[in-house]
Amino acid sequence: MNTLIFRTIAPLLVVVMIVFSVFVMLRGHNEPGGGFIGGLIAASAIAIYGMAAGPTAVRKALKADPITFAGFGVVLAGLSGLLSMAFELPFLTGLWLELHLGDAKVPISTPMFFDIGVYFVVFGTVSAIALGLEDEEGQG
Incomplete structure (x- = not known):
């Protein structure tokens, strides 16, 4: 399914989806909604x-390995949970x-940063899997 129409419309469709x-x-x-479904759409x-x-071309456009996005998301989600412990509250207690x-x-909140972290984890992980499946080097 690599037609001229598909190759032409894909970049526009990608921007709209992101x-x-x-x-x-x-x-x-x-x-x-939330980070999980947003990451799946991306x-x-x-x-x-x-x-x-x-x-x-996708790897070049992303500028970083998709697993890097997933790692950043894990760190961000973890830090958003740890921030409440600095105020002597239980782990993952929401702060606004x-x-x-x-x-x-x-309003800015730690649940929002947790959701952003989940977004990056899902985006990075599923993108890495999709690119791995599409990669021509894997074909023998």
């Missing part, structure tokens, strides 16, 4: 780009901070 995955991840605190975008352009930017209030 933006949608970030939206789903960020709205997951109050409504359905990894699906990477798989689509891999089918259109090849795994070498409200930033006042002009007339708007922007």
Whole structure:
């Protein structure tokens, strides 16, 4: 399925899917969604780009190995849980901070950073698997 139409539309589709995955991840605190499903959507975008352009082009576009994204996500999720222990609270207790930017209030929380960590773990892991399956070097 490597037609000219698919190769032409794939980059646009990838951008739309990545933006949608970030939206789903960020709205997951109050409504359905979250880091897991957002990471799956983003990894699906990477798989689509891999089918259109090849795994070498995807690895070059990512600028880092997908497993690096997964490792960053594990560290971020772990640190968000450890932050509550600095305030003598149990591990993974949610902490909130409200930033006042002009007339708007922007809530920042440790559950949000945990979700971002989950997003990167799922994105990195599933992308690594998809690129490994698409990699031509694995074919004998």
